[in-house]
Amino acid sequence: MSTLLDEVRTLVDRTRERFADTAATGPLELTRGRLDEPLRVAIAGKVKAGKSTLLNALVGEPLAPTDAGECTRIVTWYRDGLTYRVTLEPHEGDPEQAPFRRRDGHLDIDLGGRDPSEVRRLIVAWPSASLRTLTLIDTPGIGSVSTDVSSRTHAFLTPEDGPTDADAVCYLMRHLHGTDIRFLESFHDDEAANATPMNAIAVLSRADEIGVARLDALQTAERIARRYRTDPKVRRLCQTVVPVAGLLAEAGATLRQDEHGALQALLVVPRDELASALLSADRFVSSGQELPLDAETRYLLLQRLGLFGLRLSLALLRHGGVGSAPELAAALTKHSGIDRLREVLATQFAARADLLKARSALAGVDAALRTRRGPGTEDLEAELERLLSSTHAFAEARLLNAVRAGNVPLADDRLEEAERLLGGDGPGIASRLGLATDSPRETLHATAIARLEHWQKAAEHPFADQDAVAAARVLVRSCEGILADLAGSPSLPGVEHAEPRAQPWEAGT
Ligand SMILES: Nc1nc2c(ncn2[C@@H]2O[C@H](COP(=O)(O)OP(=O)(O)OP(=O)(O)O)[C@@H](O)[C@H]2O)c(=O)[nH]1
Ligand SMILES: [Mg+2]
DSSP states (O other), rough: OHHHHHHHHHHHHHHHTTTTTTTTTHHHHHHHHHHHHHHEEEEEBTTTSSSHHHHHHHHHHOOOOOSSSSGGGSOOEEEOOSSOOEOOOOESSSEEOOOEEEEETEEEEEEOOOOOOGEEEEEEEOOOOOGEEEEEEEEBBBBSHHHHHHHHHHHSSSSSSSSOOOEEEEEEESSSSHHHHHHHHHHHSSSSSGGGGGGGGEESSSGGGTTOOOHHHHHHHHHHHHHHHHHHHHTTSSSEEEEEOOOHHHHHHOOOOOOOOHHHTTTTHHHHHHHHHHSSSHHHHHSOOOOOOHHHHHHHHHHHHHHHHHHHHHHHHHSOOSSSSSHHHHHHHHTTHHHHHHHHIIIIIGGGHHHHHHHHHHHHHHHHHHHTTTOOHHHHHHHHHHHHHHHHHHHHHHHHHHHHHTTTTOOOHHHHHHHHHHTTSSSSHHHHHOOOOOOHHHHHHHHHHHHHHHHHHHHHHHTTOHHHHHHHHHHHHHHHHHHHHHHOOOTOOOOSSOOOOTTTTTTTT
16 A cells, blocks of 8 residues: 555655656655655754753754854754764865864864854754654744844745745744744645644743743743643744753763862862852852852853753752752753653654655645646646645645634633644644543544544534534545554554554545
8 A cells, every 4th residue: 555655755756757858857856855865854043042951951962053153144954874974065066075163062163264254054964863753944033133144044935936944843832923923824835735833833932031040930831831732822833832941951961070060069169159159150250259160161061051951950969869960960851851852852843754854755746847837747736736636634634724713613611622633742643632642542533533523413414614623524535533442453562553544544535
């Protein structure tokens, strides 16, 4: 039985043949290659939202330069590789290998005298298990004072002349701002394959800085994130909002023994004196306090952990049952919120990789067809249309979008159920049914049957609104799909699918 990706591959190949030796050849080659690569997730957001720091935390190495430096102004891809290598792709001319050094772990890439504006992108190939399922793309800040820098990110993520090179976006924001909404709106255009917020999640970033770095900062951040999650403007544009303190996560992934030693050394200072020194960053670094660390070490600790991270680390070492450097690192990771983000990336993106890649590839085919519509391409257009309209996963994505935009006439509790069934909380069976991941198969089965019966009735209701009926029909197929999956995988454990519960039963319809 062919899968969605097989069908998309075939369509891309047919389109390539038909468009051989035209301007569309190059882009179509790239579209084809993409189908066999890991999913591409761009990390975007306003200037200094904490994008590079978060990328480092996800990779588990402080690769991406943070703060200043010309490379922060260039779109940079981080992908798994056999060897360590940096490729520079200029706007004009052939790609070339770029020499690099590591400074405190960060990559210091030699642009060979080029201005960042001359570089289309940098590709860092780095052997790393974290990059095996997702390629991460660091982008320059949006809304930067230099519109030139900002426009590089727009040109990459929301190009005017074709589909974007990213399959999904992880959008960082410190507060919800008009610029953020505008960016998400342009990434979420309503073109055929893109009509869904499925490919965007938002991160409430630098969460430790909320509320003047008090020790309950992350709880406050979670409350704010929850409010954003239920804001209709946000829900329409992205799957979810998770608070993350990237700096803490990066420190958790890379904490060194000497840093742990320096923190331990601070514990000899009487508690009141230490609390007073930690009232502000300036005070900690420069006030000439009687602290057992030199100014440079204090400055570096502050860079690594931030004021909140310092306070938290000291509290953990003093009262938190945390002793060794690995224990402290694990506690920082736990407090940072990065595990929740990883889970969201795994359920919302990695588990849907095939669907998201298929969407990107179909957008590539569509772009090629736009260059030459008409005689000789009708069959390709028809196949593109068929894949978009008959693939149930796309129908689910469109309906999820409509539900979140408030365009489906169902009662509130039914809307919630519909959203879950469509994979709004993740594509696994238990998530779709609103059950715990370790629910027994019988419970999953019985619940799926009950949902199926409900939506069948709704689909056949003689007086129901047409849009409600159309929605119910999609939901019936979703329930049937869940039941087919349950029947087709006898050894399914508590049944959270790693693979998207996509289209096997759909293929060829
Ligand atoms: N306290 C705190 N500081 C952070 C966090 N994430 C980043 N920072 C700091 O914010 C500054 C900017 O971080 P970057 O990771 O370079 O941000 P960016 O979004 O990549 O910045 P541009 O690429 O220049 O737009 C650095 O000084 C980081 O140390 C965080 O979670 N908490
Ligand atoms: Mg950056």
